[in-house]
Amino acid sequence: xxxxxxxxxxxxxxxxxxxxxxxxxxxxxxxxxxxxxxxxxxxxxxxxxxxxxxxxxxxxxxxxxxxxxxxxxxxxxxxxxx
Numbered sequence: 356x357x358x359x360x361x362x363x364x365x366x367x368x369x370x371x372x373x374x375x376x377x378x379x380x381x382x383x384x385x386x387x388x389x390x391x392x393x394x395x396x397x398x399x400x401x402x403x404x405x406x407x408x409x410x411x412x413x414x415x416x417x418x419x420x421x422x423x424x425x426x427x428x429x430x431x432x433x434x435x436x437x
Contacts, residue, residue, distance in 0.1 A: 364419075366412055370404060372396075377411035379419045386426060390418035 362383055369376040373396040381388045392414030394407040 366415065368408055368411070370407070372402070373398065375404070375407035375411040377408070377415040379412070379415040381419060381423070383423075388419055388422045388426070390415045390422060392418055 362381065365380045367378045367380070369378075374393060375395075376391065376393045378389065378391045392411055394410035394414070396402065396407055
């Protein structure tokens with residue numbers, strides 16, 4: 356493609372023994388998108404940090420997706436009005 360761009364998405368994880376918090380951040384052409392989500396291990400489950408990380412990340416990305424879709428739809432709506 357002639358007009359390629361790289362977009363950087365960062366994900367920050369904070370964990371303790373039973374909780375994982377994921378924050379996903381995307382800056383795109385001056386727009387800032389940020390979403391946070393968490394996962395919690397059931398106390399009777401064995402500690403498997405990767406599972407909690409995956410769940411928290413997936414949930415944060417889902418929220419981020421909603422924000423980006425909403426921003427795009429707002430731009431479409433403004434374009435159609437003018």
